[in-house]
Amino acid sequence: MAIxxxxxxxxxxxxxxxxxxxxxxxxxxxxxxDARFPNFKEKTTENGGGVLKPKPIEIFQVNIGKLCxxxxxxxxxxxxxxRKEEQMSREHLERCLEIIKAVDSIHSVDITGGAxxxxxxxxxxxxxxxxxxxxxxxxxxxxxxxxxxxxxxxxAFFAKHKVHVISSLPYFNRSKTDRQRGDGVFEDSIKALKLxxxxxxxxxDTGLILxxxxxxxxxxxxxxxxxxETLFKRELKRKYEIDFNNxxxxxxxxxxxxxxWLLETGNYEAYMQKLVDAYNPETLQGLMCRNTISVSWxxxxxxxxxxxxxxxxxxxxxxxxxxxxxIDALTDRDxxxxxxxxxCTAGAGSSCGGEIE
Numbered sequence: 001m002a003i004x005x006x007x008x009x010x011x012x013x014x015x016x017x018x019x020x021x022x023x024x025x026x027x028x029x030x031x032x033x034d035a036r037f038p039n040f041k042e043k044t045t046e047n048g049g050g051v052l053k054p055k056p057i058e059i060f061q062v063n064i065g066k067l068c069x070x071x072x073x074x075x076x077x078x079x080x081x082x083r084k085e086e087q088m089s090r091e092h093l094e095r096c097l098e099i100i101k102a103v104d105s106i107h108s109v110d111i112t113g114g115a116x117x118x119x120x121x122x123x124x125x126x127x128x129x130x131x132x133x134x135x136x137x138x139x140x141x142x143x144x145x146x147x148x149x150x151x152x153x154x155x156a157f158f159a160k161h162k163v164h165v166i167s168s169l170p171y172f173n174r175s176k177t178d179r180q181r182g183d184g185v186f187e188d189s190i191k192a193l194k195l196x197x198x199x200x201x202x203x204x205d206t207g208l209i210l211x212x213x214x215x216x217x218x219x220x221x222x223x224x225x226x227x228x229e230t231l232f233k234r235e236l237k238r239k240y241e242i243d244f245n246n247x248x249x250x251x252x253x254x255x256x257x258x259x260x261w262l263l264e265t266g267n268y269e270a271y272m273q274k275l276v277d278a279y280n281p282e283t284l285q286g287l288m289c290r291n292t293i294s295v296s297w298x299x300x301x302x303x304x305x306x307x308x309x310x311x312x313x314x315x316x317x318x319x320x321x322x323x324x325x326x327i328d329a330l331t332d333r334d335x336x337x338x339x340x341x342x343x344c345t346a347g348a349g350s351s352c353g354g355e356i357e
Contacts, residue, residue: 008071010257012082017260020311026263027254027339035269037276040341044284052284052335054303057327059292060100061110061352063308064088064122066297068114069147072181074215074258076309079114086114088297093125095322096295101132103327110292110352112139112305117151130161137164143185145192155192159199159208166248166352167193168213172235180217193242202243211246213354219267221278221347222249225355248354251275253306253343275342283349286356289335295322303335305352306343312336 010018017023022031029036041050063077065087071080100106109129116122116138129136138158145154158165169189170180177186193202193210200206212232216222229247236242252258254272262268289303293314299322302308316333319326349356 009066009078009080009082010260011078012080015260017256018078020309023255023259023310024312024338026259026268032263033268035272037272037339037342040339041337043279043281043345044337050337052287052289052337054289054331054333054335055291056105056331057103057291057293058105059108059110059288060096060103060106061112061292061294061305062088062093062096062125063112063294063296063305064093064114064116064119064125066114067118068141069118069144070115070141070182070185072257073261074180074252076253076256076258076306077114078256078309083114086297087119088121088299090121090124092297092299092322093121095299095325097125097128097132099322099325100129100134106134108135108137110137110139115141115144117144117154123157126157126161126163135164136161137166140165140167141181142167142169142189142192145195146188155195155199155201158196159201162207164209164211165196165201166211166213168215169193169232170214170217172232172239176217190240190242193236193244194240197241197243202245209246210244211248212244213248213250215250215252219252219262219265219271219274221251221274222350225249225348246354248352249348249350250352250354251343251346251350253340255306255309255340272339272342275346278346279342280345280347280349280357283345283356286349286351287344288351288353289344292352293330299323301325301330304344306340307336307338310338310340312338 025031044052066079066083068079126136144151170177174186201208201210232247294302294305294308296308301314313320315336316329319329344350
């Protein structure tokens with residue numbers, strides 16, 4: 001089924017928020033709105049305050065490109081069908097493999113996008129990572145499996161290489177899902193989940209892990225992850241005979257297209273205040289920026305995927321690109337913090353693996 005696009009990317013519309021500096025000015029009360037909130041850096045008390053240090057790098061996250069078959073309203077990547085040029089090259093992927101092989105602490109490779117499967121080197125990269133004995137995670141939007149016959153064998157490919165599939169599904173009904181991700185997304189997502197189940201994903205004793213990701217439709221924090229997981233498992237099984245392993249809840253970050261939506265609907269100030277009020281210092285130890293390094297499609301290094309989308313490169317001037325990768329310098333760096341970090345530290349916390357606490 002063809003997916004009706006929710007919206008074009010900010011970049012293709014020449015929207016002022018396609019400039020990451022404008023986004024940062026908004027978040028710091030210097031552009032568009034005059035709302036200012038407590039400085040996030042002052043909230044962190046570790047190492048004397050204002051400084052957050054990394055742990056050994058365990059997860060090597062690669063944003064392999066911004067091309068996507070969907071254009072979702074909340075997308076923090078600003079991905080879409082119109083982002084064809086921003087695709088990671090074979091050369092950069094080969095350099096990533098060199099790093100993954102050389103750094104012993106890296107046990108997992110987290111491949112994201114866009115729709116990562118649309119990069120022409122995706123399958124080769126997965127195969128090479130598994131040859132190195134690394135766990136591979138793929139952030140799959142599900143509908144890519146149904147988008148074109150050339151992607152129809154993805155479930156079998158994933159199963160062959162025991163790829164950990166992590167897929168977004170806003171809700172277990174059509175209306176909420178399609179409002180957030182586009183007309184037809186729910187129907188194709190259900191079909192794709194059934195195909196994944198058919199090859200063993202989400203089933204006991206197969207070792208094929210299928211996790212779903214939930215993020216709220218509007219300007220509020222997600223409900224408790226365990227409660228939502230129970231609800232999703234019951235309803236997807238009852239209505240569609242679908243099984244999966246875990247549900248991750250992720251807080252919508254006030255950046256990119258979700259930031260645009262917050263501003264357009266007049267929800268920005270209330271949402272930011274909600275994040276600030278829900279700040280939980282107990283989440284700091286489990287933040288994904290502590291054990292992850294994030295790589296952009298053009299090879300630059302970031303503390304996390306969200307920093308990447310704001311172009312906040314790692315605070316190591318001599319090692320900001322994979323071609324200059326220096327594990328010692330990166331291990332000793334200070335993590336770059338800004339106001340959007342409230343999104344990961346609100347309530348039970350939020351990371352690429354769901355709740356932190």
